[in-house]
Amino acid sequence: MTILQHSNAAAFARGVGAGKPPLGRLSTLARHGGPFAVYAVFALLIGLPLALVLVQTVMPGLFAAQDASNSLSLEPLARVFNSPYVAGSVLHSLELGMLVACTTTALGGAFAVLVQRCDIPGRTAISMVPWLVFLTPSYLKALAWVLLMSSGGYLAQFGLLPASLGSAFFGLTGLVFVHTLSLFPLAAFIIGSALAGLGSELEDAARLSGAAPLRIWLRINGPLLAPAIALSFIATFAEVLSDFGLASTIARMSNFGVLTYGIYAAASDYPVDFPAAGAQALVLLSLVLLVVVADRLLRRRADPRLISGRARPARLYDLGKWRWLAMAATLAIAFLALALPLAAIAARALTQTLGHGLVWSNFTAASMVAALSLNTAANDGLLRSLFYAGLTALIASSLALLLSAQLDRAGPVLRSAVIGLSLGSVAIPGIVLGFGYILVWNRLPGFRDWPFPHYGDGSLLVMGYVAAALPYCLVVILSAIGQLAPGLTDAARLHGVGATRRLLAITLPLILLSVVTAFLLTFIRTVFELPISQMLIPRSGPPAPTLILKLFSHDRDGLASAIALVAMAAAGMGAALVWYPLRRFVRPRRSAALVDAGHHQTVGVEPLS
Secondary structure (H helix, E strand, C coil), rough: CCHHHHHHHHHHHHHHHHHHCCHHHHEEEEHHHHHHHHEEEEEHHHHHHHHHHHHHHHHCCCCCCCCCCCCCHHHHHHHHHHCHHHHHHHHHHHHHHHHHHHHHHHHHHHHHHHHHHHHCCCCCCCCHHHHHHHCCHHHHHHHHHHHCCCCHHCCCCCCCCHHHHCCCCCCCHHHHHHHHHHHHHHHHHHHHHHHHHHCCCHHHHHHHHHHHHHHHHHHHHHHHHHHHHHHHHHHHHHHHHCCCCCCHHHHHHHHCCCCCHHHHHHHHCCCHHHHHHHHHHHHHHHHHHHHHHHHHHHHHHHHCCCCCCCCCCCCCCCCCCCHHHHHHHHHHHHHHHHHHHHHHHHHHHHHHCCCEEEEEEHHCCCHHHHHHCCCCCHHHHHHHHHHHHHHHHHHHHHHHHHHHHHHHHHHHHHHHHHHHCCCCCCCCHHHHHHHHHHHHHHHHCCCCCCCCCCCCCCCHHHHHHHHHHHHHHHHHHHHHHHHHHHHHHHHHHHCCCCHHHHHHHHHHHHHHHHHHHHHHHHHHHHHHHHHHHHHHCCCCCCHHHHHHHHHCCCCHHHHHHHHHHHHHHHHHHHHHHHHHEEEEHHHHHHHHHHHHHHHHHHHHHHHHC
């Protein structure tokens, strides 16, 4: 009875807030202001820069420094497709994406099967490896493998690198190898999620009918996992197309041109060629769009429902003595993908030169001291990057919280549009977004004279970081807000509590862990964000990712490794210091808040009965 009365009260409260007719201009502004603000934020952060990139392609003279014109022309596209270098970059990107998608899906799928379905020792600890690899930036792994595989590198010094293998590494082979080790977690996550929902009832039925394990996997599990395998292939292909980390390191050193580095070179090298950058960005966006469309079609056509109320947990395969070999295989993947690259960076950060090897006389703490000492270029870049990352995480998570609160009460059209924009924005390569910011804030009249944000200042770099991080934060926080019962805020509204107080006193405490998760993910991601950092370097000095890449290209890889090592330690320790205490103390408060909310819910309803 009480529940029914509360539902009526909640419905009444919603009616008071949503169905009340407007009372003048102020009410109309308040009703339409929220959706307008949501669209304005996405238009300014993502829509306008992306639109100018596309317009630049068909209006090549629009942003010319002299004699600007708005005449239409397809000359940039024709020039791009007639250029052997650009055509080669397109083919290289496609070839690399296809090969890496095959190898990554095979490795990630095998890793997921071994960890989730086989009784290998240390499964719990090994299952953390994909997360650690996933959180390590691709360009740091690429630079580590350069230290290992170069002619005077660590593997050659130990006699573990044949000359033919070392020369073959700097090309397509090395790119496929490093990309595969860097992206196999993505395939492991996708295929592992499908494996977790597979259950054992179908396998048990087949086993009782006399089917051998190999036949079960070929005829039952394989077809059921086919959509996840295809999705893994598509997602990996899109990641390789959008990658800038390996494109600016191993691919550049090997003269293996790819689209992302071609955009960066056209927009930053002298003479600047914005039309060529725009045309290559259009080609890249078209390829990514095709991948997104393929993903949507796949989800519609093949989406098996594997989880039901009768599902039983899948059984682990008893590998017998082979389980040690399986464990060795997973540890080998962990060693190559994580331990060896981190060891190479740590060793280089603590040695004077690469060529003198790991002898005692070559060890020094000079690079680490330079990275940790105040008022040095290395420390300034590191602190600058940590400050930008913290500020970006604060702005992006706060903005996502406000947008999520607005969207939670919005109509289905606005909600679907924003979620679609957010998911679509994730697929936009960072190098294209950074190029769009250059066009808006350096060339577009009305924007280039704004004092804040301003082209060449740290404010524009932070704005670019926020644009790249906002979709991730919005997805995380919106999913948490969607789990809250509407009655919690409806009861408060019924008692005259304002929107700001409802958000801060009711909604925020209940979703605080999700907000902090979004904050920390953004912080870690932004500390190592390379494409936007490279495109929007502030005049005050480069952030850590740009500085690391610059130092590596100028043979100062010891200092670059020290900055990378300190940045990883600072980001990891900072995230741990925030996350673990909060997770320990927030959960009881959250439970108390829920109970307390329920208590007030009962008390508030009783007078109505």
